[in-house]
Amino acid sequence: MKEDFLVFDHVTKRFGALTAVDDVSLSITKGEFFSLLGPSGCGKTTLLRMLGGFERPDSGRIYLEGRDITDLAPNERRVHTVFQNYALFPTMTIWDNIAFSLKLAKKPKAEIEESVDSILEMIQMSDHAWKYPNQLSGGQKQRVAIARALVDRPQVLLLDEPLAALDLKLRQHMLIELDTIHDQVGITFMYVTHDQGEAMSLSDRIAVINKGRVEQLDVPAKIYEAPASRFVASFIGDTNFFSGEIASVEGDYCTIKVEGFPPIRAYNDKNLAPGQKVDLSVRPEKIRVTINPPLPEKGAGINVFPSKVRDIVYQGVYTKYWLVSSSMLVSALKPHSRFLLDQEAITWNDDVFVWWHPDDGYMVEAK
């Protein structure tokens, strides 16, 4: 474990009665783009601040390249942070902001100039070098903050919700830029966000955190498709939950008995035994909504339930349907394809069928 690049070893941090970080163990490889994802107040910033040296864990150790850095001061570790509010020095020019760490390291003048100029070019800010931070736009400040933290090649770059203050378009643009920068510099990135879209599109691996604990640590696709808990399934994306008990097992599949709902078939990848309480998560985009039931030869063994349309929300790429099936409210997403031409339009209060393949539901064990 200690041999890995960056290791959190059973780290716990309390603020009074509140346990902000609860026995977290993480192991991060060199050059990885690693994300911490979780709701507000779950302890992400606290975790980063411990790595940056601004908080001391109550127990547990942090190792960087095999060295115990738990008790080192912030200036004694080569870990730089891009702060949520950027924290650019208002009394210095952009150039001086970026050169700050290099000057501290007493690098030769020519080398400082070379590094600062080349990173300014990389973030396309060469023309703004002699401006002051309050003369920049949000996205420009953001890029300067990243450049300032990257210029002396830290071992790890910490980014605490760096895009939170930007508007949607700029955020999408910066996402791509961040990705490019990461590819260019090859430094380990530790990225904090509560936006699952950001985490999904950037990360090599994601740790989903809830109430100071790591709920799941995996690649983005696994986190989305095979959530480890009900919390992860509901936090990442949108989903429908069916809570019940396994009634019977048939080979790879099982039947789940849900209170007030017909039996549902699901893929039993964890080989759970009958009697096990489970939560079945079915993503809205996996649910089909049609006026006619699926053809019998296509529909062998799939879940089909008659429903009534409660509400329709047009969202551009998709239309979202809220349907009442038995006593449950189910949401479904339907992409548009030649929307106006060959689809029999579904409207409010229509009687329809919702259906999905048993493979498209994912079971998590209920606590």
Place this chain on the structure above:
Amino acid sequence: MTDPASVSRERPPMSKRMAKDTGKNRPGKAEWLVTIPSFAWLMLFFAIPALIVLLFTFHAKSANGGVGPWSLSTWRELVDPDYPAIVWKTLRVSFKVTLWCIVLALPCSYAIARMNKKWRGLVAGAIMLPFWTSFVVRVFAWKTMLHPEGWLQTCYHAWLHFKIWLLAWIPGVSAPAAQSANPEGCLLGLARCAIDNASTRILDSEAAVVLVSVYTFLPFAIMPIYTAAEKFDFSLMEAARDLGARSFYAFRKIFIPGIRQGIVSAVLMVFIPVIGSYVIPQMVGGKDCLLIGNKIFERAMGNRNIPHASALSVLMAISVLVPMGLAVWWKSRQTQRSRRRMEEDAVRRAERRDER
């Protein structure tokens, strides 16, 4: 940050600068109207009185202690051989007091600004507490403390003796004492005599004036610096630490520039009243440390020579404003030059890179 100073330091390219000058940045009519009350206030209570003082200096004194007819006699009489020394001493004392006040106020304000809200109010209140007693009473209290039999003087004396006692442990110093028949004749004995001599008195010296002035004006230095420090974004210190700075470096390079405005007002708040102060030097400075304020007081009240007192005030103002103006001019020229040099440097480097 909307720090006006940092905005004004920008040097946009020529075209932009010109665009700005003709643009909407120029205050409109309504804005001028808004400034009329404060402008009138300044004219009425500052500019006009200052002008009157200046005019007085071109009059002779009248027999009854008032202002006489137009004349240059006042300026001619001003060539008193004592004045240059007194002006110099006044500047020196004011400079020392200001320096000490700022040096003490900086860590104080930093500490107060970092306290939590409850303590902050309490400590800030405690700093203002002395103002509830009369200024003269407080200076008088200092007089008793600094008196040869006062406890501060006694402690200071004891401290000097203690230092000599420590000195005696150094072999080179104490050796001749042991050999000499008359121990009091040696180096140590001389030092002891010197200490017991009146020259170590604090009262009636320049040191006493500086000490009591620092005590009096420290709150005036702390308040503006603290106000600036309270608005200072301390996450900048964390950012500096994060990038590899030690705490003191961050304090010097980030905190102090960040509260520059506060420091400038603190300097003015201390320097200006100290230059004109006459009560403190009168009470604790003795004969050795009478400042220009005392001279002005003496001429105005003792000799009833208002024009002469006015001329002294003008002289003092000139001796402060001229060096200050020069310093500001020099500084702005310097920063402009270094910025231009850096920009040219950057252009040259960019060109070199393009060639490659």
